[in-house]
Amino acid sequence: MEMFLTVLGALNVGFVQTLKLFVTTLLGALPLGLVISFGSMSSFKPLRCLTRFFVWVIRGTPLMLQLIVIYYGPGTITGRSPWPAGEAGRFLAAAIMFIINYSCYFSEIYRGGIQSVPVGQQEAGLVLGLTRRQIFFKVTLLQMVKRIVPPMSNEIITLVKDTSLARIISFQEVIWAGQAFMKTSHGYSGLVWPLFFTGIYYLIFSGLMTLLLGALEKKLDYFR
């Protein structure tokens, strides 16, 4: 029992780091994704091409590789790592890479959402003398949100699990905390089950997110 509580305590510490990365990524990537989606729909061709090229590179390579590159890359080239020492630096590097990576995925979802609202909606607003701003906020936005909630839910659930990739640069999230017991941690050695046990954390958390996003989807069910 005492062992169980000790392990639980250690895993909780790791899971708080997982949550920190998850929330930071969402806070950064939700708005940045919108900016990128506007770039990828820009009528200025060079900007549009550049944005789409960038999105292709980020979506076309593994996030794990991107984490390694952003964390170790600059140091290998210049001989001096730009990241702060220790856990703070690892968190910063991971958060930046996660935000960039996820905003690229989000941008494509936003783009699909914006483009799927028929132009007739905007034209109806114009004919009624609404301003562009009013049309966006009072007419288009909610229809767009409704359309992007299901694909966004998918990405968000994926993000819950993807946070574990940050372990590759030794960010001490929940899997790292679980794995530590296989060697030695908190006075215990050779424990395998704490690693397996981390699965419960992911299940509970992604279950909560599914409920939350499902409720949002349901709330927008009153119109089509």
Added chain:
Amino acid sequence: MALLEVSHIEKHFGQTKVLSDISFSLDQGQSLAIIGSSGSGKTTLLRCLNFLETPTSGTISVGGAVIFDAAQPAAQREEELRQKRLHFGLVFQSFNLFPQYTALQNVTLALHLRDEKGARREEIDRAGMELLEKMGLADRAAHYPHQLSGGQQQRVAIARALALKPDVLCFDEPTSALDPELTGEVLKVIRALGQQHTTMIIVTHEMAFARDVADQVIFMDGGVIVEQGPAREVIEAPREERTRQFLAHYAET
């Protein structure tokens, strides 16, 4: 004096000329039907009147004042067009109701947005209800568009356009997206508007309706006005060979 005066409107999309030398006038309380085959530019003309498209040349006057002159791009800024657009209303072929708002909210949205302080809120809702009643939809006020039939949706769209009290109300084939058994209820509403002397421009493929409801008819082909005149004359005794062919083709189908 004519309420609406359209002179020498021309519209190009890149190299293609879609409208050329369109001129007509319309008196207060009169209705004008525009007929013509597919691709003749009818929709484009209505979109020009509502400034969803900018005419390449020509002028548009309402009540004697020039509200659009293609030669003066300075007067075509977004904000000014937005005000001038309000002289016209437009009912779309595909309704384009806002799905997240109820029938009543669709009708009153624009007015509520203009009533920033909310001082006229109840008055606006009452006016909206009256319009829905006029459309025979009083019991559907709280329904969302997807809960309404096509004919009901189009009547909500008509009420929405009327709510802004436009000088000229335009209809772009208001019944062609509807099942045949639903066209009647929409045509009836438009007919009633005509009897109340609403100034209207109606693009339609319903020849009998055009003949009975409109005062004037314009027949367009290939972006030009081929013939215009009193409704009964143009539809029952057209002067131009092309009009005759078009109408004969319609009589067959």
